[in-house]
Amino acid sequence: MTQIKSKDRVRNLAEVYTNEREVNAMLDLIPLKHPDDIIRYRYLEPACGNGNFLIEILRRKLHRVTEKYGHQSMRRFEFYIARALTTIYGIDICYQNVQEARERLYREVKSTVDLHKGSFIYSDGFLGLIRYILTTNIVQGDSINQPDDIVFIEYTITGQSFGRRFYRYSRLVDHSPSPFKTLEPTHFLELGIENEGNQRHLDFV
DSSP states (O other), X not given: OOSOSOHHHHHHHOOOOOOHHHHHXXXXXXXXXXXXXXXXXXXXETTOTTTHHHHHHHHHHHHHHHHHHTTSOHHHHHHHHHHHHTTEEEEESOHHHHHHHHHHHHHHHHHHHHHHHOTTOOOTTHHHHHHHXXXXXXXXXXXXXXXXXXXXXXXXXXXXXXXXXXEEGGGTTSSSOOOSEEEEEEEHHHHHHHHTGGGTTSOOO
Protein backbone atom coordinates (compact mmCIF):
# COMPACT_ATOMS: atom_id res chain seq x y z
CA MET A 1 0.00 0.00 0.00
CA THR A 2 1.23 3.46 -0.89
CA GLN A 3 1.97 5.68 2.10
CA ILE A 4 0.01 8.66 0.73
CA LYS A 5 -3.25 8.96 -1.21
CA SER A 6 -2.62 12.48 -2.47
CA LYS A 7 -0.52 15.54 -1.73
CA ASP A 8 -3.71 17.41 -0.87
CA ARG A 9 -4.53 14.90 1.87
CA VAL A 10 -1.01 15.18 3.26
CA ARG A 11 -1.37 18.96 3.35
CA ASN A 12 -4.94 19.06 4.72
CA LEU A 13 -4.92 16.05 7.06
CA ALA A 14 -1.20 15.44 7.69
CA GLU A 15 -2.02 11.95 6.39
CA VAL A 16 0.88 9.56 5.79
CA TYR A 17 0.21 5.83 6.18
CA THR A 18 2.58 3.50 8.04
CA ASN A 19 3.69 0.57 5.91
CA GLU A 20 3.17 -3.04 6.92
CA ARG A 21 6.80 -3.75 7.78
CA GLU A 22 6.97 -0.85 10.24
CA VAL A 23 3.58 -1.71 11.74
CA ASN A 24 4.63 -5.29 12.50
CA ALA A 25 8.03 -4.21 13.84
CA MET A 26 6.30 -1.89 16.31
CA LEU A 27 3.71 -4.47 17.34
CA ASP A 28 6.48 -7.00 17.94
CA LEU A 29 7.81 -4.72 20.69
CA ILE A 30 4.68 -5.19 22.83
CA PRO A 31 5.47 -7.80 25.51
CA LEU A 32 3.07 -10.73 25.93
CA LYS A 33 3.43 -12.84 29.07
CA HIS A 34 0.94 -15.41 27.78
CA PRO A 35 -0.25 -16.16 24.20
CA ASP A 36 -3.83 -15.32 25.20
CA ASP A 37 -2.77 -11.78 26.12
CA ILE A 38 -3.08 -10.89 22.44
CA ILE A 39 -6.81 -11.67 22.67
CA ARG A 40 -7.40 -9.77 25.93
CA TYR A 41 -5.22 -6.68 25.45
CA ARG A 42 -7.01 -3.49 24.39
CA TYR A 43 -5.46 -1.42 21.62
CA LEU A 44 -6.30 2.17 20.70
CA GLU A 45 -5.03 3.99 17.62
CA PRO A 46 -5.99 7.69 18.05
CA ALA A 47 -5.15 8.54 14.43
CA CYS A 48 -5.96 5.24 12.75
CA GLY A 49 -6.16 6.32 9.12
CA ASN A 50 -7.75 3.51 7.13
CA GLY A 51 -6.60 0.89 9.59
CA ASN A 52 -3.03 -0.24 8.88
CA PHE A 53 -2.32 -0.81 12.58
CA LEU A 54 -5.82 -2.04 13.36
CA ILE A 55 -5.82 -4.71 10.66
CA GLU A 56 -2.50 -6.19 11.81
CA ILE A 57 -3.66 -6.20 15.43
CA LEU A 58 -6.85 -7.96 14.36
CA ARG A 59 -4.92 -10.54 12.35
CA ARG A 60 -2.81 -11.39 15.39
CA LYS A 61 -5.87 -11.69 17.56
CA LEU A 62 -7.71 -13.85 15.03
CA HIS A 63 -4.67 -16.10 14.63
CA ARG A 64 -4.68 -16.85 18.35
CA VAL A 65 -8.47 -17.28 18.48
CA THR A 66 -8.26 -19.74 15.59
CA GLU A 67 -5.44 -21.66 17.23
CA LYS A 68 -7.38 -22.04 20.46
CA TYR A 69 -11.02 -22.16 19.41
CA GLY A 70 -11.11 -22.87 15.67
CA HIS A 71 -11.79 -26.59 16.22
CA GLN A 72 -14.67 -25.93 18.62
CA SER A 73 -18.32 -25.19 17.83
CA MET A 74 -19.25 -22.40 15.43
CA ARG A 75 -20.98 -20.42 18.20
CA ARG A 76 -17.98 -20.62 20.53
CA PHE A 77 -15.63 -19.65 17.70
CA GLU A 78 -17.84 -16.67 16.84
CA PHE A 79 -17.99 -15.55 20.47
CA TYR A 80 -14.22 -15.40 20.84
CA ILE A 81 -13.82 -13.63 17.52
CA ALA A 82 -16.32 -11.01 18.67
CA ARG A 83 -14.64 -10.78 22.07
CA ALA A 84 -11.27 -10.16 20.41
CA LEU A 85 -12.76 -7.49 18.17
CA THR A 86 -14.23 -5.59 21.14
CA THR A 87 -10.68 -4.80 22.30
CA ILE A 88 -9.68 -2.86 19.16
CA TYR A 89 -10.38 0.89 19.03
CA GLY A 90 -9.61 3.57 16.48
CA ILE A 91 -10.25 7.27 15.88
CA ASP A 92 -9.72 9.27 12.72
CA ILE A 93 -10.70 12.78 11.75
CA CYS A 94 -11.60 11.69 8.20
CA TYR A 95 -14.87 9.75 7.84
CA GLN A 96 -13.71 8.11 4.60
CA ASN A 97 -10.79 6.59 6.51
CA VAL A 98 -13.12 5.40 9.28
CA GLN A 99 -15.34 3.64 6.76
CA GLU A 100 -12.37 2.03 5.02
CA ALA A 101 -10.96 0.82 8.34
CA ARG A 102 -14.30 -0.68 9.38
CA GLU A 103 -14.68 -2.42 6.03
CA ARG A 104 -11.15 -3.86 6.12
CA LEU A 105 -11.67 -5.34 9.58
CA TYR A 106 -15.11 -6.65 8.62
CA ARG A 107 -13.69 -8.46 5.59
CA GLU A 108 -10.87 -9.90 7.71
CA VAL A 109 -13.33 -11.36 10.22
CA LYS A 110 -15.49 -12.82 7.45
CA SER A 111 -12.55 -14.35 5.60
CA THR A 112 -11.26 -15.94 8.82
CA VAL A 113 -14.61 -17.57 9.56
CA ASP A 114 -15.05 -18.64 5.93
CA LEU A 115 -11.61 -20.22 5.85
CA HIS A 116 -11.99 -22.25 9.03
CA LYS A 117 -15.73 -22.95 9.15
CA GLY A 118 -17.05 -22.42 5.63
CA SER A 119 -19.07 -19.49 4.31
CA PHE A 120 -22.79 -18.80 4.74
CA ILE A 121 -23.13 -20.72 8.01
CA TYR A 122 -22.88 -17.79 10.40
CA SER A 123 -25.13 -17.81 13.45
CA ASP A 124 -28.04 -15.37 13.30
CA GLY A 125 -26.84 -12.07 14.68
CA PHE A 126 -23.11 -12.69 14.31
CA LEU A 127 -22.42 -10.41 11.35
CA GLY A 128 -24.76 -7.80 12.81
CA LEU A 129 -22.71 -7.90 16.00
CA ILE A 130 -19.45 -7.50 14.08
CA ARG A 131 -20.83 -4.45 12.29
CA TYR A 132 -22.11 -3.02 15.59
CA ILE A 133 -18.75 -3.44 17.35
CA LEU A 134 -16.92 -1.83 14.45
CA THR A 135 -19.25 1.19 14.43
CA THR A 136 -18.85 1.69 18.19
CA ASN A 137 -15.10 1.09 18.31
CA ILE A 138 -13.82 2.79 15.14
CA VAL A 139 -15.16 6.32 15.10
CA GLN A 140 -14.75 9.70 13.49
CA GLY A 141 -13.45 12.41 15.75
CA ASP A 142 -10.73 14.87 16.66
CA SER A 143 -8.87 13.21 19.52
CA ILE A 144 -6.79 16.33 20.22
CA ASN A 145 -9.21 19.25 19.97
CA GLN A 146 -12.61 17.64 20.64
CA PRO A 147 -12.06 14.62 22.90
CA ASP A 148 -15.36 15.21 24.76
CA ASP A 149 -17.27 14.44 21.55
CA ILE A 150 -15.80 10.94 21.25
CA VAL A 151 -17.57 8.10 23.05
CA PHE A 152 -16.26 4.55 23.41
CA ILE A 153 -17.85 1.41 24.79
CA GLU A 154 -16.02 -0.95 27.09
CA TYR A 155 -17.44 -4.43 26.52
CA THR A 156 -17.50 -6.54 29.68
CA ILE A 157 -17.80 -10.34 29.62
CA THR A 158 -20.32 -12.41 31.55
CA GLY A 159 -20.47 -15.96 30.22
CA GLN A 160 -21.33 -15.46 26.53
CA SER A 161 -22.91 -12.07 27.12
CA PHE A 162 -21.52 -8.58 26.65
CA GLY A 163 -22.20 -5.77 29.08
CA ARG A 164 -21.47 -2.22 27.92
CA ARG A 165 -19.98 0.77 29.73
CA PHE A 166 -19.93 4.10 27.90
CA TYR A 167 -16.99 6.48 28.40
CA ARG A 168 -16.01 9.84 26.98
CA TYR A 169 -12.59 9.68 25.41
CA SER A 170 -11.46 12.76 27.33
CA ARG A 171 -11.98 10.90 30.63
CA LEU A 172 -10.08 7.74 29.69
CA VAL A 173 -6.79 9.34 30.71
CA ASP A 174 -8.06 9.58 34.30
CA HIS A 175 -6.72 6.97 36.70
CA SER A 176 -10.25 5.82 37.57
CA PRO A 177 -12.60 6.96 34.79
CA SER A 178 -16.31 6.56 35.47
CA PRO A 179 -18.76 5.48 32.75
CA PHE A 180 -21.63 7.86 32.10
CA LYS A 181 -23.89 4.99 31.03
CA THR A 182 -23.95 1.25 31.75
CA LEU A 183 -26.05 -1.46 30.09
CA GLU A 184 -26.74 -4.91 31.46
CA PRO A 185 -25.21 -7.96 29.75
CA THR A 186 -26.88 -9.24 26.58
CA HIS A 187 -26.10 -12.54 24.86
CA PHE A 188 -23.61 -11.74 22.11
CA LEU A 189 -25.84 -12.97 19.27
CA GLU A 190 -28.91 -11.19 20.65
CA LEU A 191 -26.87 -7.99 20.76
CA GLY A 192 -26.17 -8.45 17.06
CA ILE A 193 -29.81 -9.12 16.24
CA GLU A 194 -30.95 -6.08 18.27
CA ASN A 195 -28.61 -3.76 16.36
CA GLU A 196 -28.87 -5.32 12.89
CA GLY A 197 -31.40 -2.80 11.64
CA ASN A 198 -29.32 0.15 12.82
CA GLN A 199 -26.40 -0.93 10.61
CA ARG A 200 -28.21 -1.55 7.32
CA HIS A 201 -27.37 1.92 5.99
CA LEU A 202 -23.63 1.32 6.38
CA ASP A 203 -21.56 0.13 3.44
CA PHE A 204 -20.18 -3.11 4.80
CA VAL A 205 -19.39 -5.61 2.07
